Amino acid sequence: MYRYDRYDQAIVDARVEEFRDQVQRRLAGDLTEDQFKPLRLKNGLYLQLHAYMLRVAIPYGTLDSRQMRMLGHIARTYDRGYGHFTTRQNIQYNWIKLADAPDILADLATVEMHAIQTSGNCIRNISSDQYAGAAADEVDDPRPWAELLRQWSSFHPEFSYLPRKFKIAVIASDQDRAAMRLHDIGIQIVRNAEGRLGARVFVGGGMGRTPMVAPEIRDFVGAEDLLSYVEACLRVYNRHGRRDNIYKARIKILVHELGADEYRRQVEEEFRHVKTLGIDPPAAELERIAAFFAPPPFQAGLADTVDRSDPDFAVWLDQNVAAHRMPGYAIATISLKPVGGIPGDASADQIDLMADLAERYSFDELRVTHAQNIVLPHVRKADLYPLWQALREAGLAEANLDLISDIIACPGLDYCSLANARSIPIAQKIATRFADPARQRALGELKLKISGCINACGHHHAGHIGILGVDRKGTENYQLLLGGSGAEDASLGRITGPGFDEDGIVDAVERVTDRYLSLRADGERFLDTYRRVGFDPFKEAIYG
Amino acid sequence: MAELPPADGAQDMLRFRPDEPLEEPAVTLDAFLGQSNATAVRIEPGDDARALLPHLERIRLIEISFPSFRDGRGYSAARILREHGYLGELRAEGDVLVDQLHFLRRCGFDSFAPATPIDRAAAERALARYAHVYQPAADGRVPVWQLRHG
Secondary structure: OOOOOHHHHHHHHHHHHHHHHHHHHHHOOOOOHHHHHHHHHOOOEEEOOOOEEEEEOOHHHEEEHHHHHHHHHHHHHHOOOEEEEOOOOOEEEEEEOHHHHHHHHHHHHOOOOOOOOOOOOOEOOOEEOOOOOOOOOEOOOHHHHHHHHHHHHOOOOOOOOOOOOEOEEEEOEOOOOOOHHHOOEEEEEEEOOOOOEEEEEEEOOEOOOOOEOOOEEEEEEEHHHHHHHHHHHHHHHHHHOOOOOHHHOOHHHHHHHHOHHHHHHHHHHHHHHHHHHOOOOOHHHHHHHHHHOOOOOOOOOOOOOOOOOOHHHHHHHHHHEEEOOOOOEEEEEEOOOOOOOOOOEEEHHHHHHHHHHHHHHOOOEEEEOOOOOEEEEEEEHHHHHHHHHHHHHOOOOOOOOOOOOOOEEOOHHHOOOOOOOOOHHHHHHHHHHOOOHHHHHHHOOOOEEEEOOOOOOOOHHHOOEEEEEEEEOOEEEEEEEEOOEOOOOOEOOEEOOOOEOHHHHHHHHHHHHHHHHHHOOOOOOHHHHHHHHOOHHHHHHHHO | OOOOOOOOOHHHOEEOOOOOOOOOOOEEHHHHHHOOOOOEEEEOOOOOHHHHHHHHHHOOEEEEEEOOOOOOHHHHHHHHHHHOOOOOEEEEEEOOOHHHHHHHHHOOOOEEEEOOOOOHHHHHHHHHOOOOEOOOOOOOOOEHHHHHHO
16 A cells, blocks of 8 residues: 655645635635635536545555544544545545545645545546455556656646646556546557566547447556656646547547647657656656555465355355466455445445455555445455455445446436436446346456446446437437456447336346347357347347 | 726736736737737637737737636636737736636746736745646646656
8 A cells, every 4th residue: 555755745735725715715605616626626526416526546546444443434424424436446425515625634634535536527536456465466566656647747737737637547457447548538558578677558539429449559658657648648638639529529529630649740749848857757656656555464374165065155256256367366346236225335334344344354445436345355265255245234245346337427416416317316227137147157357337427437338238218309218239348358338229217227137138149159248149140130129 | 197096906017027017918829810900908718818829929918718717718828828829918817716726827928917916925835835847737846756767
């Protein structure tokens, strides 16, 4: 875990005071809402349908029990007793009072947390692989790189009024658990032919109304050049990204309109100049940061056997536990997707409990996933059973990781002022329709993602099955998409045809899964079958 | 010859340079490139600041227009000019708010002509707020990584 030094702390403390001053000026009427809006947004404070929403940054989704307890404290003290984990590995609170916001930020600063750049047209929280430091397949821990980028991007003077928001993800495995290529910049840490570590850089991915999978812009940027290179990528965007139309302002449109080759040429030209400016820190800085992410003191020689005699536990073990690089350890995912619940929500008590369990069983570490679940990355296999028992008691032992009820859903029209349709009730209805755990397991890996408007916060383009809520002549209507993926085989879903009402969409999903079961070959996931047989058999099943 | 009154808002200008403001009005980029004697030029968000690079030595004032504070192209323009050695006055003009001053200063602006006056004390407070910065920019401030590693 990264720990602040006095510089990091001083910067975050200064931000708290700055925001306190801005809120006071707003409350006193010295700032208009129009002037205040971009300032509060840069602190993650949105004005939603019913109240202010505060989004707190969880850099690359990593936090410790002390920080997790603070999130519980905020839920209990300033909100209605719960928080909502988001697809950017952050947490947001939906019932915040403006006057409380400075105090919340001050509380967060005491545990080295903040809400800096969690919204607004700036570089947002850097996301990463939730299995970082635990996965067997990574070439390096991606989080030190993400932290290097976090610091570089924090209060970046040139890139604080970009054409549009800007999202960066960093992974270090061939397996992509962070939807890297659906980011404005996606970085994969790789080793080159000489064995040096560096970044493979993808630019111009994204979802929203014009989804794009990012093309590769550079196959290798050495660690010593990374910040200069990313600075060049951003400068070309800041200067030439469209500002005439909010829907065409993301970097994906610039890269698409210029073409990847021309964008790359401009970046390389800018990079040659930027590299002369001394922007890259010495190697010692990445080493300093990396030291904070040294592996915890794993015990050697632990057994890999797990007692599977409790059948309910065995189901959870098979579904929610992933292989760890260390013998005798495992990665456990805590599902925040109970059937009928709100995807990503956790109560203050549940947050506290997860903090306790992390402290007891996972070297004090937790991760938030972009699929809105929580990971305990370093659990001894011998501890999995007591961990599961504690989770079950708290309603946190849903064994549905990557199954159809492990739904990503945006807050939708229940909270969000941009939404056209509700997302949460659709997620709840689908999860309820497929509530039978045996049925879900029979369907296998099936990533279902729901957005309540075209902005695609619920990642519907990247769902094996995606659902997009739209407004059709004043009523909510739901379009169905098939075949998307946010993983290393990234692809964009295709809209099946005319949309459905609230119940119709649930039926349509079921027709799709029924058709899949009748078509699949041995060992095929839904996505594999879809890619093999194509769109038509499913379209026929849906519309008959 | 009668003395001209100060241009609108000139009394509200915030300057962070020792020299006196230039009296010569700034001309547009097109006009500047089409004549050889102007020493003050104004660039709009869509203008390419790099067009000025061959002429930096003779320019005394570059005014960068911010029709809306949301349009951040002027930040890149300012840095490019400073990175290429421009030492004259670099003025942010238009929708310039106290909360942007810190970033503008870091990008190399040393004077401000805000459409709505900014209280001098508030500006000083805003500029003094962050004792440390994470990245080098055009203001010569030392980033924290350099403080950490000397």
